[in-house]
Amino acid sequence: MELDGQSRLRWLDQPRWIGYPRALDTLSKLDRLLNFPRQTRMPNMLLIGSSNNGKSNLINYFYERNRPQENPEGENIVCPVLRIESPSTPSETSIYSEILIHLYESVPRSSLDIKRLRAIRVMRKVQLKILIIDDLHNMLAGSSVKQQQYLNMLKYLSNELQISIVGCGTGDLLRAVSIDPQIQNRFQPDFLPKWEMDKEFRQLLASFERLLPLRKPSGLHEARLAAKALAMCGGTIGELSLLLNAATEHAIITGTEQITMEVMNECRYIPPDERTRLASRI
Numbered sequence: 542m543e544l545d546g547q548s549r550l551r552w553l554d555q556p557r558w559i560g561y562p563r564a565l566d567t568l569s570k571l572d573r574l575l576n577f578p579r580q581t582r583m584p585n586m587l588l589i590g591s592s593n594n595g596k597s598n599l600i601n602y603f604y605e606r607n608r609p610q611e612n613p614e615g616e617n618i619v620c621p622v623l624r625i626e627s628p629s630t631p632s633e634t635s636i637y638s639e640i641l642i643h644l645y646e647s648v649p650r651s652s653l654d655i656k657r658l659r660a661i662r663v664m665r666k667v668q669l670k671i672l673i674i675d676d677l678h679n680m681l682a683g684s685s686v687k688q689q690q691y692l693n694m695l696k697y698l699s700n701e702l703q704i705s706i707v708g709c710g711t712g713d714l715l716r717a718v719s720i721d722p723q724i725q726n727r728f729q730p731d732f733l734p735k736w737e738m739d740k741e742f743r744q745l746l747a748s749f750e751r752l753l754p755l756r757k758p759s760g761l762h763e764a765r766l767a768a769k770a771l772a773m774c775g776g777t778i779g780e781l782s783l784l785l786n787a788a789t790e791h792a793i794i795t796g797t798e799q800i801t802m803e804v805m806n807e808c809r810y811i812p813p814d815e816r817t818r819l820a821s822r823i
Contacts, residue, residue: 583699
């Protein structure tokens with residue numbers, strides 16, 4: 542690498558995308574939803590994965606590829622994809638508020654019906670095709686009645702606007718959706734399972750290594766280092782990225798310029814299970 546140490550350390554803080562096979566497969570499914578012709582019963586998706594296993598990064602990447610576009614000949618922008626987060630205590634009114642805020646519209650302080658009408662009118666004007674709701678498992682914070690109302694709202698929006706809805710969350714999201722067979726049938730699950738010691742994981746490590754700003758090869762895909770990395774990160778790509786960033790920083794600062802077993806042990810990364818154990822002692 543031609544950059545000096547400080548420049549390379551700053552580079553580690555920049556977001557980056559690695560198109561591993563599972564992510565590319567999910568992106569192709571999202572592209573199909575985006576190009577699906579509008580009809581009464583639109584296909585929907587649940588993106589299921591454990592915390593810190595790449596769901597949000599994948600969704601953000603898809604959103605960035607389909608950002609709102611200027612529409613000089615119309616009154617509104619064209620927004621094919623809208624991404625919002627499910628509030629921690631979700632309700633129908635809070636979702637409509639989130640939608641309006643993310644579309645830079647004022648949120649009525651009046652009744653739920655007025656909010657619903659405003660949100661639907663705006664989504665129709667911007668020609669929305671996909672509504673992505675991250676952390677949709679938050680709906681479990683509500684009562685069973687609230688959960689059913691929430692699911693009915695999703696079904697209504699999909700039917701009324703002829704859009705696809707993509708819900709992202711942990712495995713709890715499957716339990717939440719299972720209370721309504723109609724909703725369950727409409728939302729096809731797509732899984733991002735934890736990583737295992739296989740060819741895909743070693744290819745992922747090789748992809749990471751090609752990006753890391755180190756002056757010497759590390760051979761992260763080789764058996765010993767791969768097994769060490771998997772054990773430390775707990776099988777999630779988010780933790781793997783944190784581990785490799787910490788190890789790279791240590792290697793740059795110490796002049797090692799490659800990631801070794803010793804560097805992984807000595808860098809400031811604390812594995813998830815160790816963080817849990819330390820927290821329980823406080």
